[in-house]
Amino acid sequence: MLKKIRVILAIAVIGILTFGFIDLGGLLQNPVLQKIQFGPALLSLSLVTLACLIAATLLLGRVYCSVVCPLGIFQDFFNWLSKKSDKKKKYGYKEENRWLRYGVLAALIIAWLLGFTFLVGLVEPYSAYGRMADELLKPLYILGNNLFAWISEKTGSYRFFKVVLSLKSVTSLVVAILTLLVIGHISYHHGRTWCNTICPVGTILGFFSRFSLLRIRIDTDKCNHCQACGRKCKAFCIDSKNQKIDYSRCVGCFDCIDACKQNALTYGLPRKPAAPVKEDCVDESKRQFLKSGLVLAALAPQALEAKVTGKKDTRVAMSPPGSQSHRNLLQHCTACHLCVSKCPSHVLKPAGMEYGIGGIMQPVMKFDQGYCNYDCTICSQVCPNGAIRPLSVEQKHQTQPGRVVFDVTKCIVNIQHTSCGACAEHCPVQAIHMVPFQGGLTIPETTPEMCVGCGGCEFICPAHAVRIEGNTEHLTAKLPEQEQNIQTEGFDFGF
């Protein structure tokens, strides 16, 4: 029963969360479930979310891992597949590989402090799932949508629109496929091993779940030592022989409860007044956890001085409006690609080396497929990590993530002596406008301090004469002055 409830809840969560990624119709403009994920909450220091998740773990065990985390039920799916193909699939108790768990966590913290957020994003479970949803599921969804739109167009209905399907980034696609293969393989053959060795969220929550109030308990009176529970446990955490459970690794899947024919396993409060907790066992993990914390504290000042951007391209990359600076993005973004997926104009793309090694796969603005809508603030609204901070439309109008650079030597007005003005036409703030040139022609002139970096000019320029250079620290765009000499009444035909 408990297992069914948790599976239904988890499927509902992953379903809604996934729809948040792949939705094309703008139906789920503000995905909520993305905002209660542990990794993003930690990086954005959303204290309320963190407190709730930790409190839930202290109260109920790792419900985050069993219900909230999309990668949890995702792994259970592969695990279920393996059980389908092999009915006799058995697990058994394994000792916790504590050094690996805490070692990975410590290494990730150090990597983050040194600016290699990329590595954290690779294994942060929500982000790993997000990239798979964006890179692998969404294209399928788009294909289905386009097929549907094609059919409805044939029947004379234009209610559905086709959507462009394109490759956003080879790196991200490869990473998503590798994530699928690696995590799929591990969960198919080794249950939730990923969650209890590599996953940093699993390690952190595992620390708290040792003390959880509600937990799986073995009734030693009823237990007949059949060890069925241990064989069913995909977290390898039930030591049936000794009737003990490693709660730091229990992901709360409730498989064991159904496995026990004696009804010896229950999920609940202690039956007797609090059994004394084995101090020595707890102490060690606590110590390691604190050690990691110490390492973190020791490295923090150095990291703050560490150079956040690596080797630079000749062009300065442009981080999304609201991200404030390359540094802020680098510190907070785990590359879940929710913004990339949600960007209606297909401007946000996963970065290659634009931000350096640490920022691989973080969102970067590219204008080959479109340009940033002047009034759109979707990326800043959806970001769960605090990497792109929320912007109001008014704030966005004054945010300058990059500014226009005009190369007159490439402009066709200058070279071919032909009229154009496409750039000025696309500029929402007239930061690029046309001024008189030779022979009655007009040629672009820029006012970079007014530029909002939307990239309309770069997108439309037929000659690559206009481009946007990113600001590593975003600036404030100067608001344009209103033109005078406008008559608002009293005119006639004029001819």
Added chain:
Amino acid sequence: MDRRDFLKTLAAAGAMLTVKNNGVMDVMASTVPSNGAAAADSKYADLAAVMNGEPVPMLQAALKELGGIERFVKKGNKVVIKPNIGWDRTPELAGNTNPEIVAELIRLSLAAGASEVKVFDHTCDRQQNCYPHSGIEDAVKKAGGIMVPADQQSEYVQVDVPKGKSLKKAMVHKAIVDCDVWFNVPILKNHGGALMTAAMKNHMGIVWDRRAIHSGGLHQCIADICTYKPAALHIVDAYRTLATNGPQGRSAADVVLTKALFASTDIVAVDTAAGKFFTQVNKNINFDDIEHIPDAQALGLGTMNLDKLNVKRIKL
């Protein structure tokens, strides 16, 4: 280079010049009659200019002078209306054609027996924003028209532009290619590059590759595309005029409630009228500086000489 080569080059250059002139003559010879199909029909006005009314009554008044919708739409015709829906702007910001005018034109066309009325624009901003936010999608659906997507290359087909000089081939929207008659319904706006935009520049939205139009010589390419399949009627919506910061506009401060409408079968005449009206609103712009209008006249697309035309001026 010896003398023979020089002479050859000279001959070739001469031949090319001749061809070029012929091109102009062709355009002139062919487009004027097709544009002004009823130019000889003196019972109709050549240009109707209406002021001081709401959008729908102004359109109705103009059409009355021009011979009514029946002059253009025959029973069973497939009709296309091409407004300007280029920008993610609400009607109040005057970035796009007034939805009421589009809706009324649909109602009139259907009443005249049109088998279908399709509406589209190859938007600059994202179509999924422009169509609904402009108010046009909703108005079209309510009026019984069909809002057709135009944001995918698959909606366009390659056509020859036999009378084109720069533009010999273009990807034109299927709706235009397949229709019997189409209406060009732009809004009057300031334009950073062209100073003013109305009927001519609205043709940008029937082709797929804007960059090719820009790089191939903007005015020539627009003039060329106008020869492909001339619109039956050009209706310039100036109910609201985007006086400054066009063609997008930044805020309501750029917009003037001008309450006017100009309609003609002659694209140059209607832009001339709209241009003269516009320069009253934005006094920073001189009519003589709006060069694409005389350029179009030189290409033979119509006439700027309004005095020679039968112009009806109506104040409601």
